[in-house]
Amino acid sequence: MTQRPVHSSMQPSIPAPAPFLRPTRALATVALMAGLTACGGGGSDSAVPAPPPPPPAPATTALKTTVVDGALEKAVVCLDKNSNGLCDAGEPTATTDAAGNATLNVPNEDLGKYAVLAMVGTDAIDADTGPVKTAFTLKAPADTTALVSPLTTLVETQRANTGSSTTDAAAAVQAQLGLSGSPMADFTQDSSADGKLAATLARLIVVTTQVQRNDTSGALGVDGKPLTTGQIDSVINIRLLQQLQTLATAVQDNPSLADPNTSMADKQASMETTARQVADASGLTAANVGVVAAAQAQTTTPEATTPTETSSLRWFSFTNASNFYIRAFEASAAQNTPDANGKRHFTEYRERVVNDVESPWMRPQVYWTGSAWFSCPTDFVHEVSNIGSTGETESLYCNAMRSRAKQSVRDISGLKMADIVSEIRSSPLLDSADGSFADWGPQPSQLPANATWPSGSTLAYRTVTDLGGTEYYLGNNANRATIPPANDPNNPDGNVWHSASLAEFVAWNAGDFASNVSTAQVHGNNARVLVTRRDYLKPDGSSAYKRYMVGFEPGGELRARFYECEGDTSQNRNATLFINGVSTCKVILVSNYSISAVGDAKVLRFSAEPTQLNVSNFQNYRLFVERGGITYLGYRDKQMVSYQQRLNKVAAEALLASLGLN
Numbered sequence: 234m235t236q237r238p239v240h241s242s243m244q245p246s247i248p249a250p251a252p253f254l255r256p257t258r259a260l261a262t263v264a265l266m267a268g269l270t271a272c273g274g275g276g277s278d279s280a281v282p283a284p285p286p287p288p289p290a291p292a293t294t295a296l297k298t299t300v301v302d303g304a305l306e307k308a309v310v311c312l313d314k315n316s317n318g319l320c321d322a323g324e325p326t327a328t329t330d331a332a333g334n335a336t337l338n339v340p341n342e343d344l345g346k347y348a349v350l351a352m353v354g355t356d357a358i359d360a361d362t363g364p365v366k367t368a369f370t371l372k373a374p375a376d377t378t379a380l381v382s383p384l385t386t387l388v389e390t391q392r393a394n395t396g397s398s399t400t401d402a403a404a405a406v407q408a409q410l411g412l413s414g415s416p417m418a419d420f421t422q423d424s425s426a427d428g429k430l431a432a433t434l435a436r437l438i439v440v441t442t443q444v445q446r447n448d449t450s451g452a453l454g455v456d457g458k459p460l461t462t463g464q465i466d467s468v469i470n471i472r473l474l475q476q477l478q479t480l481a482t483a484v485q486d487n488p489s490l491a492d493p494n495t496s497m498a499d500k501q502a503s504m505e506t507t508a509r510q511v512a513d514a515s516g517l518t519a520a521n522v523g524v525v526a527a528a529q530a531q532t533t534t535p536e537a538t539t540p541t542e543t544s545s546l547r548w549f550s551f552t553n554a555s556n557f558y559i560r561a562f563e564a565s566a567a568q569n570t571p572d573a574n575g576k577r578h579f580t581e582y583r584e585r586v587v588n589d590v591e592s593p594w595m596r597p598q599v600y601w602t603g604s605a606w607f608s609c610p611t612d613f614v615h616e617v618s619n620i621g622s623t624g625e626t627e628s629l630y631c632n633a634m635r636s637r638a639k640q641s642v643r644d645i646s647g648l649k650m651a652d653i654v655s656e657i658r659s660s661p662l663l664d665s666a667d668g669s670f671a672d673w674g675p676q677p678s679q680l681p682a683n684a685t686w687p688s689g690s691t692l693a694y695r696t697v698t699d700l701g702g703t704e705y706y707l708g709n710n711a712n713r714a715t716i717p718p719a720n721d722p723n724n725p726d727g728n729v730w731h732s733a734s735l736a737e738f739v740a741w742n743a744g745d746f747a748s749n750v751s752t753a754q755v756h757g758n759n760a761r762v763l764v765t766r767r768d769y770l771k772p773d774g775s776s777a778y779k780r781y782m783v784g785f786e787p788g789g790e791l792r793a794r795f796y797e798c799e800g801d802t803s804q805n806r807n808a809t810l811f812i813n814g815v816s817t818c819k820v821i822l823v824s825n826y827s828i829s830a831v832g833d834a835k836v837l838r839f840s841a842e843p844t845q846l847n848v849s850n851f852q853n854y855r856l857f858v859e860r861g862g863i864t865y866l867g868y869r870d871k872q873m874v875s876y877q878q879r880l881n882k883v884a885a886e887a888l889l890a891s892l893g894l895n
Contacts, residue, residue, distance in 0.1 A: 291340040296325075300351045300371060300381045301421045302439050303361030303497065304333035308371075310381070312339055313350040316393075318370060318463025320352050331360070348389055349378045361436075361497040367443035370466050374399040377417055383438040384416035384431065387477070390470040395698035395874060396625045396639055405701070405872035409477035409852060410434055411844030429493040433484055436497055438473060440508040441480070445469045445517055452519040455527045455656070468525040472515050474874050475663050478852060479514060481844045483507045487772050503772060510770055516661035516669070524660050528694040528878075531641035533624030540569035540577075545693065546885035547877055548667040551675040554893045555589045560667070561885070568614070576616045583611070597712070600633035600705040606832050606860065607632055608708065633705070634870070638697045645692050645884065650684040650891060651677040653692065657878050665699065665875035673878070675892060684891050690884035695877040699870060704836070706858040706867030714857060714864040716741040735828060735835050735859035743787040765846055766800075781846055782818075783839075783855075785826070795822040795843050821845070835859040836867070847871070 300308045308329045311320035320326055325343075327335040329351070337349070351371040358364055373385040374392055377399050384406065391402035399417075406416045412434075413427045414420075420431035446469070452460045473480070484490045489503040548560040561582045568578040583594040599608045609631035617628040624640045645653050655677045660670040667673075706712070715730040716737060724730075733741065766780045778800045786792045798818040825840040837857040846855065856867035880888065889895055 291342065293338040293340050294344055296337040296339045296344070296349075296378060298335055298337070298349055298373070298378050298381055299419065300329050300333045300335065300353075301419060302353075302371075302383060302436060303359045304331070304421060305329055305351070305353055305365075306331045306333065306358040306360070307354070308333070308335075308357050309352045309354070310335040310337060311350050311352075312337060312343060312347045313372070314343065314347050316348070317461070318350065318372075318466050319461065320350060331358075333360075345376050347375050348393075349373045349375075349381055351381045362501060363498075367446055368462075369439060369442045369446060370462070374402070380417065380419050382416075382420070383435040383442075384410075384420070386470060387438070387474060388416055390467075390474055391874065394471060394474070394639065394696045396623075396637055397698060401872070405698075405874075406477065408701075408871045409847075409873065410481045426493045430484070432497065433490055433500065434480060436500070437480055437484060437490070437504055437508060437511070440501075440504045441473065441511045442466075442469055444505075444508045444512040445472075445515065448512060449517065449519045449522045452522045454523040460523060460526055464526045464529075465522055467529065468522050469517065471525065471529075472517050472661055475876075476511060476515060478844070478847045479511055482767075482769070483511055485843075485845055486769050489772070506772060506774075510774075516671075518661070521659040521661055524656050525662060527656075528641070528643075528660075531643045531694055533620075533622065533639075533641050540566045542566050542882075543569060544582075544882040544885065545879040546881075546888075547879050548664065549674045549885075549888070550667075550672055551679070551892060555586065557584075557586055557892075557894065559584045559889075571619060576618060578614045578616050580612060580614055595709075596631075597707045597709045598631070598705045599708045600631050600703060601831060602632045604832075606834060609633075634703045635700045636697050637700060638695050640693050640695045643692045643694070645686045645690045646688045647685055650686055650888065651680045651682070653686065654680060654888075657692075660876070660878065662876040664877055665697075665873060670878065674888070679892065681891055684887075686884055687887050688883075689881075690887065691881045692884065693877075693879045693881070695879060697875045697877060699873050699875065701870045701872035704831070704856060704867065704869045706856065706860075706865040708865060712866045714738045714866060732863045734862050735837060735857060735864050738857065738864045739785045739837070740787075742783070743785050767845075779845070781843065791826050791828075793824050793826050793839060794820050795824065795846075797821045797843070797845065831858075833860060838869070 296312075298310060300310060306329055309320050309326060310329060311324045311326040313320070314324050315321065325337040325339050327337050329335045349372060352368070353365055353371065354368045355365055371381045371383060371386045372389045373379075373381040374389045377385070387406050388399065388402045391397065391405055392399050395402070397405070403415055403417050407414075410416070410431075412431055414423070414431065416431070418431075420428045420435060422428075423431070446462075446465070449465050449469070452465060454460050454464075484507075487503050487507055489495055490500055490507065542565050544561055544563045546559070546561045548558070550558045559582070562579050563582050564577065564579040568580075571577055585592045585594065594611055596609050596611055599606050601607075613631060615628060615630050618626050620626045620640055625637065626640065627635065627637050629635055654674050657673050658670055658677075663669060713732050715727070716733045717724050717730050721729070766778060768776060768778045771777050780798045780800055782796045782798065784794050784796065786794065796818045800817075822841060822843045824842065826837055827840070828835055828837050830836075835858070837859075839855065842854055847853065852871040852873045853868040854871065856869055858865050858867040886895075
């Protein structure tokens with residue numbers, strides 16, 4: 234097997250120089266005395282000059298803010314000037330009143346520069362649920378400080394970790410949670426069903442955070458030193474960002490939480506059960522929180538000034554030398570030389586081997602670039618901007634998908650190979666494309682016991698924001714929207730079904746089938762339009778699964794009904810949506826839809842979709858795209874955050890060689 238090049242142009246960060254040493258007060262006094270003696274001073278008649286007046290106090294502005302889950306009393310609020318998640322001495326600080334209000338006297342020069350932090354201790358009181366039993370923190374972006382809440386906390390986490398604006402970060406959180414209003418709004422003042430949904434989600438975020446605070450109590454960093462609560466809270470918030478869809482769906486799955494007429498106090502027991510399930514799903518523990526904290530603490534290194542050939546290993550799964558998968562990005566020295574627009578270029582490399590047989594990689598997505606539908610070839614050359622001193626870069630993938638990334642780099646030269654692989658695998662964060670890092674690479678025991686990384690080996694940590702908005706469809710046969718023969722409409726044999734135009738597809742799937750659905754309509758391929766299916770846990774902890782479908786209303790109103798049906802897990806999941814002979818299908822959303830021309834295609838888009846449709850790593854809206862008379866399942870991506878751990882070329886080649894892949 235030939236050597237597989239893999240890369241990164243990152244270099245280890247250079248330690249900052251030691252701080253300049255200043256003389257102590259005693260030495261300064263001796264110097265002053267010596268100076269006076271040398272000048273003949275010291276007589277009783279000598280005049281001593283008056284000390285200079287103290288500098289005037291800096292001008293300040295009264296910065297008013299309100300802290301809520303319910304209104305939070307006795308929360309300590311501050312301007313977090315060093316971004317450590319703690320209210321430190323010297324930072325403008327205040328304490329909230331019974332309505333959650335506080336005023337910070339902020340030096341004018343600091344206005345709009347730093348996030349506002351609220352430390353909610355066990356002496357605090359929540360107006361909705363009473364005394365706080367487990368401490369937690371909340372925060373708000375520097376440019377939007379009027380409200381500090383669990384939702385603004387996630388917006389600030391999104392903004393800080395992705396380099397996006399507060400506006401973009403708020404839009405991303407809003408879309409992921411399925412909110413109709415802004416997450417920066419005060420939901421405690423909104424008595425509508427949407428306001429109560431936002432309040433319920435906010436409360437679930439707090440209770441989940443409290444559960445994870447307890448789960449990670451006493452956590453140590455990778456250096457063996459205790460982590461601060463600020464470091465732990467930062468990791469909890471980062472993981473919650475990837476669970477927004479899980480949080481939203483958990484509320485919808487629980488009748489008590491979803492009921493807008495149930496008080497927050499009465500929801501508390503269900504909150505605690507659901508929060509435990511969400512926390513368990515996060516995979517975050519005292520044993521691995523330090524891995525994420527260490528990644529956050531790494532410094533950023535700008536690109537090398539001299540372009541060279543590079544590779545970076547984004548993903549690697551390994552069973553043995555006959556069964557493995559590699560995903561890497563590669564660039565020649567010429568591709569790493571910025572063009573006239575300051576852009577560099579790279580290609581993607583994937584190799585999947587199953588039982589010693591390589592499976593050819595085909596990219597099924599067909600992207601709308603803004604001017605044409607583009608079937609992106611596997612050897613396509615993508616573009617990316619330079620990584621600057623802040624570690625930020627932007628890329629354009631397949632002429633369609635835009636993303637922003639922040640990167641920091643760790644020098645792993647000389648460290649044990651098995652130890653670093655263990656760290657990578659223990660990360661609770663997710664790569665949106667490839668999933669859980671628990672599946673990354675080989676088992677550490679498969680590596681040579683004493684193998685170390687060679688000089689020049691680095692591990693890059695990347696926080697990637699897929700900016701969303703990209704529309705595409707899956708052009709393979711499995712994703713065609715088909716209908717049965719007209720003379721045999723209930724035939725469950727998908728082999729006799731045929732491709733349909735968009736008009737034929739909508740006409741076949743017209744009508745309401747919730748109240749009087751028949752076995753034939755939901756059996757196998759006759760399940761109208763299957764949008765997705767998912768496993769979930771009931772409030773009692775038992776497993777179940779749900780199936781989602783959509784039907785189009787006949788006539789000219791262009792409306793669609795989304796249905797949620799609970800399957801009987803004791804039977805084939807594709808075979809029935811009946812429990813004890815009764816259909817479980819119900820309408821959960823009525824939405825308008827539109828059909829418009831996009832290039833040489835027709836695209837059907839829904840004006841709204843149920844939150845429950847997105848529970849996987851990929852977060853997107855559903856489309857149906859007709860090209861050449863054939864309708865395909867399509868998507869429009871939401872903005873979302875992904876995490877990557879990449880080995881550079883030196884490290885990747887050493888790892889592959891140690892496993893016999895050279």
